[in-house]
Amino acid sequence: xxxxxxxxxxxxxxxxxxxxxxxxxxxxxxxxxxxxxxxxxxxxxxxxxxxxxxxxxxxxxxxxxxxxxxxxxxxxxxxxxxxxxxxxxxxxxxxxxxxxxxxxxxxxxxxxxxxxxxxxxxxxxxxxxxxxxxxxxxxxxxxxxxxxxxxxxxxxxxxxxxxxxxxxxxxxxxxxxxxxxxxxxxxxxxxxxxxxxxxxxxxxxxxxxxxxxxxxxxxxxxxxxxxxxxxxxxxxxxxxxxxxxxxxxxxxxxxxxxxxxxxxxxxxxxxxxxxxxxxxxxxxxxxxxxxxxxxxxxxxxxxxxxxxxxxxxxxxxxxxxxxxxxxxxxxxxxxxxxxxxxxxxxxxxxxxxxxxxxxxxxxxxxxxxxxxxxxxxxxxxxxxxxxxxxxxxxxxxxxxxxxxxxxxxxxxxxxxxxxxxxxxx
Numbered sequence: 001x002x003x004x005x006x007x008x009x010x011x012x013x014x015x016x017x018x019x020x021x022x023x024x025x026x027x028x029x030x031x032x033x034x035x036x037x038x039x040x041x042x043x044x045x046x047x048x049x050x051x052x053x054x055x056x057x058x059x060x061x062x063x064x065x066x067x068x069x070x071x072x073x074x075x076x077x078x079x080x081x082x083x084x085x086x087x088x089x090x091x092x093x094x095x096x097x098x099x100x101x102x103x104x105x106x107x108x109x110x111x112x113x114x115x116x117x118x119x120x121x122x123x124x125x126x127x128x129x130x131x132x133x134x135x136x137x138x139x140x141x142x143x144x145x146x147x148x149x150x151x152x153x154x155x156x157x158x159x160x161x162x163x164x165x166x167x168x169x170x171x172x173x174x175x176x177x178x179x180x181x182x183x184x185x186x187x188x189x190x191x192x193x194x195x196x197x198x199x200x201x202x203x204x205x206x207x208x209x210x211x212x213x214x215x216x217x218x219x220x221x222x223x224x225x226x227x228x229x230x231x232x233x234x235x236x237x238x239x240x241x242x243x244x245x246x247x248x249x250x251x252x253x254x255x256x257x258x259x260x261x262x263x264x265x266x267x268x269x270x271x272x273x274x275x276x277x278x279x280x281x282x283x284x285x286x287x288x289x290x291x292x293x294x295x296x297x298x299x300x301x302x303x304x305x306x307x308x309x310x311x312x313x314x315x316x317x318x319x320x321x322x323x324x325x326x327x328x329x330x331x332x333x334x335x336x337x338x339x340x341x342x343x344x345x346x347x348x349x350x351x352x353x354x355x356x357x358x359x360x361x362x363x364x365x366x367x368x369x370x371x372x373x374x375x376x377x378x379x380x381x382x383x384x385x386x387x388x389x390x391x392x393x394x395x396x397x398x399x400x401x402x403x404x405x406x407x408x409x410x411x412x413x414x415x416x417x418x419x420x421x422x423x424x425x
Contacts, residue, residue: 011036011379012372019046022393022400024377033404035390036377040203040235040347043262044307045393051265054303058296067095067293074298081305082273085244087253092279095271095293099234099260100128102270103197105287106256107132109274110195110228113281117152118188120180120196120227122159124205124383127197127232136197139205140383155188159202160214163340163351169211177217190225195256200246203235206382207349207389208342212250219252228255228278234270235347238262239308239394242318242345249344262394265304269297313394320396321345327405328390335412337363348390351382359384363415370411376404 015027022045024032037043044051058074065072079093086093094109096102107119119136121127126139134144135151144150158179160172167175184190196218202208222229231254236246240262247254255278260270268291308314325341325348332338332350337360339353352364364386371378371388381387392404 011368012377014372014377021045021048022396030375032372032375032377033400033407034377035392035404036379037391037393038266039261039379040240040391041261042266043238043240043394044265044304044311044313045395046266048265048303048307048395050307051300051303054299055267055296058299062295064291065295066290068288072295072298074295074302075293078298078301078305081302082271085305086273087245087257089253089275090257090273092276093271093273094279094282094287095269095298096289097268097291097294098128098270099232099258100130100133101289101292102234102258102260102272103127103136103232104130104132106230106232106258106272107136107195107197108286109256109272109279109282110230112283112286113278114194114226114228116192116194118155118193119153120155120157120183120188120193122157122176122196122198124159124161124202124208125197125199125232126202126204127199127234137204139202139381143204155183157183159205159208160211161206161208163342166357170213173211173213173217176214177221180217180221184221184225190227193225193227195228195230196222197230197232199232199234199236200249201236201241201344201347204381206351206387207347209241209249209344210246212252215247215250215252219250222255230254230256230258232258234258234260238304239314239317240345240347240391241343242314242321244308244314246344263304264297264301265307267294267297267300269294269301308394311395316396317345317394320392320398320401321348323398323401324348324390324392324405327401328408331405331409331412334409335416337416338412343390346390346392346394346396349381350388350390352386352388359386361385364388366415367408367411370414371408373414374407374411376407376411378408 017027127133127136132151137143158176160176162169162172257273340351352360354360
């Protein structure tokens with residue numbers, strides 16, 4: 001009997017029957033509040049009526065129109081809609097299927113545009129699982145181990161992870177920028193460096209917002225040395241952080257922007273955006289792909305961007321995110337095992353820490369499992385696996401946030417009570 005690969009591990013035992021909005025209804029008859037959203041993908045909630053209608057209509061018109069062979073209307077419309085939200089000057093777009101593909105396209109473009117070989121990434125970054133994307137990923141060894149050799153020309157610098165270092169944010173930023181300068185002096189000369197690649201908020205690396213001052217420092221160094229600044233907005237973009245793009249918490253504009261995940265409410269599509277001048281430096285034939293810019297995905301993308309605008313979902317992300325963070329911070333006061341609560345908008349990380357300050361992955365994993373029993377779906381992340389991440393859809397209501405907080409606290413209480421009983425303390 002054929003089965004799925006045994007290496008694929010389910011974060012929850014839920015089998016979906018159907019889903020709507022913030023809720024997944026399982027074949028077990030239970031309804032689960034979904035604070036995973038397919039790892040930040042179903043931005044407008046599950047099966048938003050407008051997205052469903054757009055996809056259904058497009059399926060009846062044409063499903064696959066390979067866009068370097070024949071152009072289709074949904075991709076033209078999506079490009080126009082993206083132009084309304086992209087940073088000024090990023091007026092040229094290339095489409096692919098996944099975040100990994102888009103990251104690789106961005107790196108290829110940066111190398112071609114500069115004629116330089118090296119890419120600087122930052123500790124804790126996640127950029128994908130294909131060979132080049134995994135070579136750029138430092139969120140954990142599981143993403144790159146076992147299939148060396150990896151892509152050459154990748155150099156890692158420090159990320160300003162203030163909680164890990166036990167510093168305030170300003171100290172962590174100063175340290176990380178000094179380490180970057182040292183890397184440019186000792187390992188990859190500026191004249192050999194094509195790009196700085198960073199997430200405006202680390203995803204798998206622990207749900208860490210990138211400080212605006214650090215992005216300012218990257219922009220200054222990129223300008224000084226002629227280096228491309230690439231923002232991986234795959235998870236942080238499209239309203240997730242309470243602004244349309246995660247980098248908008250700084251005054252910085254990237255040279256290349258990467259987007260995917262929430263841009264089409266679950267349909268597979270990704271893109272990179274750059275200036276026409278930069279994009280024109282890509283070599284002929286270097287951009288393409290069979291399924292990139294699929295017509296149904298593009299139609300869903302247009303509908304998604306319309307819903308985000310019409311329903312004020314970026315602002316809802318900000319307001320509901322403030323409610324969520326404040327609620328978890330109150331829970332933190334009652335449970336010292338929660339060492340840090342951080343995030344922007346509806347992208348919240350909760351780091352579990354042992355009494356000696358070390359990462360407590362066991363408790364984080366137990367809490368994540370316990371939330372499922374409380375009918376709340378969550379995930380873990382971070383290099384040590386000790387961060388529980390909450391990723392509600394952008395349509396989440398105040399009542400659903402309140403329900404989620406109640407269920408999360410109940411899960412933490414169950415786990416900590418079990419630990420106290422087991423230790424007899």
